[in-house]
Amino acid sequence: MPNPPPFDDVPAPDARRGRTIRFDIIVAVVLATLLSTCWAITDWHRVGQLILPDADDMMRLAQVRDWLNGQAFDDWTQYRMAPPLGAPMHWSRLNDFGIAGIILAATPLIGRHGAELTAVLLYPALLFACNIVLSVRIARRLWGDEAAVVAAILAGIAYPGITLFLPGRIDHHALQIVIIEIAILMMMRRPTIVSGIITGIAVAASLVIGLETAPQVAALVATLAIFWVVSGDRERLRLAAFAAALAATTGVFLVAMRPSYWSSALCDAFTPASATGTLAVAAALGALAVATPWLRTWRSRIIASGVLGALALGGTLAAYPGCLTGPYGMVDPFLRAAFLPHIDEANSIFAQPLARTLSIGGLLLAGCIASVWMVARAPTRWAVTMPLVGVIGISALVSLSQARGTYIGAPTVVPVLAGLILVARRRTTWAAPALIGAWLVSSGIAYSEAPNLALRILAPGVRIPPPMTPQILCNTGDAWAQVDRYPPGVVMAPTNMASYLIGATHLSTVGAGYHRNNRGNMAMYRYFLSRPGRSAAIAREWNVTYVAFCPGDFSEIDVTHSYPNSLATMLQSGHAPAGFERLPLRGARLRLYRIR
Numbered sequence: 001m002p003n004p005p006p007f008d009d010v011p012a013p014d015a016r017r018g019r020t021i022r023f024d025i026i027v028a029v030v031l032a033t034l035l036s037t038c039w040a041i042t043d044w045h046r047v048g049q050l051i052l053p054d055a056d057d058m059m060r061l062a063q064v065r066d067w068l069n070g071q072a073f074d075d076w077t078q079y080r081m082a083p084p085l086g087a088p089m090h091w092s093r094l095n096d097f098g099i100a101g102i103i104l105a106a107t108p109l110i111g112r113h114g115a116e117l118t119a120v121l122l123y124p125a126l127l128f129a130c131n132i133v134l135s136v137r138i139a140r141r142l143w144g145d146e147a148a149v150v151a152a153i154l155a156g157i158a159y160p161g162i163t164l165f166l167p168g169r170i171d172h173h174a175l176q177i178v179i180i181e182i183a184i185l186m187m188m189r190r191p192t193i194v195s196g197i198i199t200g201i202a203v204a205a206s207l208v209i210g211l212e213t214a215p216q217v218a219a220l221v222a223t224l225a226i227f228w229v230v231s232g233d234r235e236r237l238r239l240a241a242f243a244a245a246l247a248a249t250t251g252v253f254l255v256a257m258r259p260s261y262w263s264s265a266l267c268d269a270f271t272p273a274s275a276t277g278t279l280a281v282a283a284a285l286g287a288l289a290v291a292t293p294w295l296r297t298w299r300s301r302i303i304a305s306g307v308l309g310a311l312a313l314g315g316t317l318a319a320y321p322g323c324l325t326g327p328y329g330m331v332d333p334f335l336r337a338a339f340l341p342h343i344d345e346a347n348s349i350f351a352q353p354l355a356r357t358l359s360i361g362g363l364l365l366a367g368c369i370a371s372v373w374m375v376a377r378a379p380t381r382w383a384v385t386m387p388l389v390g391v392i393g394i395s396a397l398v399s400l401s402q403a404r405g406t407y408i409g410a411p412t413v414v415p416v417l418a419g420l421i422l423v424a425r426r427r428t429t430w431a432a433p434a435l436i437g438a439w440l441v442s443s444g445i446a447y448s449e450a451p452n453l454a455l456r457i458l459a460p461g462v463r464i465p466p467p468m469t470p471q472i473l474c475n476t477g478d479a480w481a482q483v484d485r486y487p488p489g490v491v492m493a494p495t496n497m498a499s500y501l502i503g504a505t506h507l508s509t510v511g512a513g514y515h516r517n518n519r520g521n522m523a524m525y526r527y528f529l530s531r532p533g534r535s536a537a538i539a540r541e542w543n544v545t546y547v548a549f550c551p552g553d554f555s556e557i558d559v560t561h562s563y564p565n566s567l568a569t570m571l572q573s574g575h576a577p578a579g580f581e582r583l584p585l586r587g588a589r590l591r592l593y594r595i596r
Helices: 012-042 055-068 094-145 146-154 161-165 173-186 193-209 212-233 233-257 272-294 298-319 321-325 333-338 356-379 379-401 405-424 432-444 444-458 477-481 496-504 518-529 531-539 567-572
Strands: 488-493 544-549 580-585 591-595
Touching: 012 094, 055 233, 055 496, 094 146, 094 161, 094 173, 094 379, 161 173, 173 193, 173 212, 173 321, 173 333, 173 379, 173 405, 173 580, 193 212, 193 233, 193 272, 193 298, 193 518, 212 272, 212 298, 212 379, 212 405, 233 272, 272 298, 272 321, 298 321, 321 477, 333 444, 333 518, 356 379, 356 405, 356 432, 356 444, 379 405, 405 432, 477 496, 488 518, 496 518, 518 531, 518 567, 531 544, 531 567
Parallel strands: 488 544
Antiparallel strands: 544 591, 580 591
16 A cells, blocks of 8 residues: 655644744735836836726726626626627626725725726735745745745746736636635645645635636646545545535535526536536545545545546536537637637647747746656655646646646746755855756746847847737727717727727627627627628617727738728728718727717
8 A cells, every 4th residue: 555645744833833924924915015016107007097908807897897886796797798688707706806895995985996996906916915925835835944035036026927916907817826826735734624624615716716727626636536545544534624615615606606697508617517517526525535434445545536536527527518518619610710719828838929938838847847856856745746746737738728827837836946946055066057047947037038138149139029919009098088988889899909998988899809799799700801781781780889990900810811802901901981980089099980
């Protein structure tokens, strides 16, 4: 029988543990405040007007406003998208609590606008501080107290993960990173009921917020199962506590947070399929914990866990076959071909330009290599390192198909790379080069700057231009404030600006880049890709008042060659069909037309 997992975390005296926690919190708050302030100053011309960094942040702000203005808690519909019926969103309200709480608390003191501005600045900064604290706590468990400050610094520059904590980044991804780190830290501890309960709550919350972290959750559950297979009775209580907490928390969410649009055909978020699968896994793990006294060998435990795991997964897929086609199975085939492939984070890191592949994937690659080194250096500590290494490994695998894996993976490699720096610091030969090299390979921001640096060295005077998408070009200045002054109406706009129309103005839009809005998105593409005569009929069907267009829209599908007679091609050339009145927008590249 294998030896039990060697958990070597001898509990520190309460006084010392309290001091280290206070120290870590202070360091994290100072660092998060400093960096968040600098970032806010740099982007104040946009964030100060509540023009947030990403389209999802704008839509999240609109969702929170709708809730605070009286929309039902269980109604996740965005009624200004594809009006008048609106389109169902797939975002849980769980992430909205923090944003809404700050707005409600601050409104009596500084008014609604000031409260919203406070929320979009404070909420990501608080999560950033939590991320730094957790990185430091994990690093202490791996390497000791000496790693604390090193890990804090690395967490502050862990590009691309830090981009999810920038001022205005109020979407749910930052919260998911923090929750996954909580689960990792709990699983690195000795098996106790408390660690099992906290891990179960964290896993349930992560799955309710969104399924982007489902692979990382699967890695953590698999790690817990391996611990149980190896240790049996020693892990029984933690496994039982995890299963109970996972089931109970999911049950609470089902009672309190189930959305009104609850379709068994969906498998993209908190849905009947995901809830059933989570409860099935919890039941399987609970059964394993109960059966432990009768499963005396590791072989019998492997068989039992394999059978029950297959039943839980197979039963869920049999009950909800839509999950076999993935979260976008219900998206129209045209949209899967024309829209989804052009979402950067939904494509492999190797589908990006080489410079971007290096900048977003470099830190995760370094972390994977360092993880192998860490495990090989101390194989007897595998139970302490396995939860973290499993999440890092699965994040790297995810990034091969979806670049979003790097955004979750980058923060989790920080504690591992902190150890690399500590080892380099202790070298007696080639100490300086080793230390400099360790810091460089461990600093996420170095990978972001490496392409420009290499070009400056190899080709002085030549610079890599920053990416200039239509969304970036048309979000400058006070364009949206000017748009907001026009009377209410429905706007036909490409997906890259629809969220800004909803979040920054009082106008409505037909299409937007959200996969559940099939009907509205198809109408938008048909409108812009059809001849002007056909487009007019679509506009009448949707009661369209305005058309918004930015130079470069639809360039991802090479619209001028693929659809040479389309309305989009005409607008791209600077012309407009009869009945289009160009509305003045001072100093803006965005073009807004009223349909007469």
